[in-house]
Amino acid sequence: MTDEEHLMTLNRTGGRFDLNRIVAAFPQTADTMLLDTYLTDRPEASIRVFRIYRDVPPHYHTQCDEVLHVLSGEGTFWIDDPAEEAPFVPGHLLVFPRRAVHAVPRILRDPVIFLAIDTPRRAPDDVVFVDPAKGTPSGFIKSI
Numbered sequence: 493m494t495d496e497e498h499l500m501t502l503n504r505t506g507g508r509f510d511l512n513r514i515v516a517a518f519p520q521t522a523d524t525m526l527l528d529t530y531l532t533d534r535p536e537a538s539i540r541v542f543r544i545y546r547d548v549p550p551h552y553h554t555q556c557d558e559v560l561h562v563l564s565g566e567g568t569f570w571i572d573d574p575a576e577e578a579p580f581v582p583g584h585l586l587v588f589p590r591r592a593v594h595a596v597p598r599i600l601r602d603p604v605i606f607l608a609i610d611t612p613r614r615a616p617d618d619v620v621f622v623d624p625a626k627g628t629p630s631g632f633i634k635s636i
Contacts, residue, residue, distance in 0.1 A: 506532055509531050511541065511563065511607065514529060514531075514541050515541065515543075515563060515564065515603075515605050517529075517636065518543045518603065518605070518636065519636075521545065522543075522545045522634070523631075523634070524545070524630075524631055524632060524633055524634045525544065525545060525546055525548055525627065525631065525632050525633065526542050526543065526544050526545065526548070526632060526633040526634075527542060527543050527545070527633070527634055527635070527636050528540045528541065528542035528543075528608075528633055528634075528635055528636070529541055529542075529635060529636050530635065533613060534613060535612060535613050536611065536612055536613070537609065537610060537611045537612060537613060538556075538608075538609075538610045538613040538614050539607070539608065539609050539610075540607075540608040540610070540614070541563070541605065541606070541607055541608070542605070542606055542608060542633070543603055543604065543605045544565075544567075544596060544599060544604040544605075544606075546599070547595075547596060547597055547598060547599060548595055548596040548597075549595055549597075549621060549622070549623065549626035549627055550574075550593050550594070550595040550621070550622040550623070550626075551593070551594070551595070551619050551620060551621045551622060551627065551632075552588075552590075552591050552592060552593045552594065552619075552620055552622075553588070553590055553591070553610075553614060553618045553619060553620075554590065554591060554618055554620060555590065555612065555613075555614065555615060555618045556590055556610040556611055556612055556613065556614045556618065557587070557588065557589050557590050557610070557611050558587075558588040558590075558608060558609075558610050558614065559585065559586070559587050559588075559608065559609040559610075559611075560585070560586040560587075560588070560606040560607070560608050561584075561585050561606065561607040561608075561609075562580050562581060562582050562583060562584045562585075562586070562604075562605075562606060563582060563605045563606060563607055564582055564603055564604065564605045565582070565599065565600075565601050565602055565603050565604030565605060566579065566580065566581050566582075566599075566600040566601040566604070567579070567580055567596055567598050567599045567600050567601075567604055568580070568596070568597055568598045568600070569586060569594060569595065569596050569597075570594065570595055570597070571586075571588055571592050571593070571594045572592055572593055572594070574595070574597075577597060579600075586606075593622060616629070616633060616635065617629040617630075619632045619633070
């Protein structure tokens, strides 16, 4: 069994994941704001790694809480109040409760990559933009 096949067999239930290898697989550009890959994907929770390719406008998720561990990159984020914009760097943990409006208005150093733990599972189309003209679920994220 190849490493890729082994990773796929672990994809739904758990296992050992080489985050450095997963991060290296992200392309330099994307048509969507984010690209992600699910490490686990069960109704109770999902674990993903995702890369942000451009600033993310205010949005929220209706079905899950989102916990983000910053693996690389630097930028700013806010939650509920744009006046509370704050920096993030590798090692920071950002917690967005379900329905909390949040944004990543500035990417300061690429690549911005997060490890995400979503409870319950985050469906790919679970994103609501405060200003619908700024984004759609299909333009927000795509899996690699």
